[in-house]
Amino acid sequence: MDGKKPKKTPKFPDSYIDKNADEYDNQKWMERNQRRTTILSVQYLFDEKLDNLGEINILKKRPYLILDLGCGTGFSSSILIECGFRVIGVDILPDMLNKAKEKKKNLNNYENLDLILADINYLPLKENSIDQAISISAYNFIIHDKQELNEKRKAVNNTSRYLYKILKKNGRIIIEFYPKDDKELNLFIDSFINNDFNGFVIKKSPLQKSGQTFLLLKKERWTMDHGNL
Numbered sequence: 001m002d003g004k005k006p007k008k009t010p011k012f013p014d015s016y017i018d019k020n021a022d023e024y025d026n027q028k029w030m031e032r033n034q035r036r037t038t039i040l041s042v043q044y045l046f047d048e049k050l051d052n053l054g055e056i057n058i059l060k061k062r063p064y065l066i067l068d069l070g071c072g073t074g075f076s077s078s079i080l081i082e083c084g085f086r087v088i089g090v091d092i093l094p095d096m097l098n099k100a101k102e103k104k105k106n107l108n109n110y111e112n113l114d115l116i117l118a119d120i121n122y123l124p125l126k127e128n129s130i131d132q133a134i135s136i137s138a139y140n141f142i143i144h145d146k147q148e149l150n151e152k153r154k155a156v157n158n159t160s161r162y163l164y165k166i167l168k169k170n171g172r173i174i175i176e177f178y179p180k181d182d183k184e185l186n187l188f189i190d191s192f193i194n195n196d197f198n199g200f201v202i203k204k205s206p207l208q209k210s211g212q213t214f215l216l217l218k219k220e221r222w223t224m225d226h227g228n229l
């Protein structure tokens, strides 16, 4: 598998349990992807005007506490630790989280990483305790077991409300995910708007109908005049 990117779309939870968790963790292209996307996401998080991308300096010097939602085997959390952040990684699958725990042992500053087995929809975290949150290739799975639109709406809404509570003032969230179409994307966007977040959708092209999408969200009003949510 090393070096080659397969075409199949991942399925939750099957793609992340038993030997699929091993396979995921051993794919070098996946590690590169997750690291690259995490760095880009952190740049989005911290660059107030979104005009400084590519400047690695903005990744240094910050002792912020970042919540990694759906941390998987820890590719994203590891790069965050390397950048000097404190991190809480949350994942619902022991097969994935246990691999993150193994990686943690080899990290400098491993004491800055806490790994929690939990559901993004029911986070065991205190109000006003998190500086920023990040989620790389995981967030669309939070409605995987919901069939009806109402059920989906309720789940994403409850999760957004809770994220709002646990973030500190001016806290931000960056979500990189793969909504299957505009309808699903809007479901997620609405949940954040309904819970007083502001922010932006970032896509490769305005015509893009599905595929990789970033949501950059802030707890308080944003002052920029780019195309807001």
Ligand SMILES: C[S@@+](CC[C@H](N)C(=O)[O-])C[C@H]1O[C@@H](n2cnc3c(N)ncnc32)[C@H](O)[C@@H]1O
Pocket (backbone or CB within 6 Å): 012, 016, 034, 069, 070, 071, 072, 073, 074, 075, 076, 077, 090, 091, 092, 093, 096, 118, 119, 120, 121, 135, 136, 137, 138, 141, 142
């Ligand atoms: C593609 S992996 C994420 C990869 C991760 N960013 C990394 O660096 O390895 C998706 C992860 O989302 C997790 N996940 C899916 N739904 C979840 C939920 N409701 N709560 C917590 N984790 C969830 C899965 O268990 C899986 O490990």
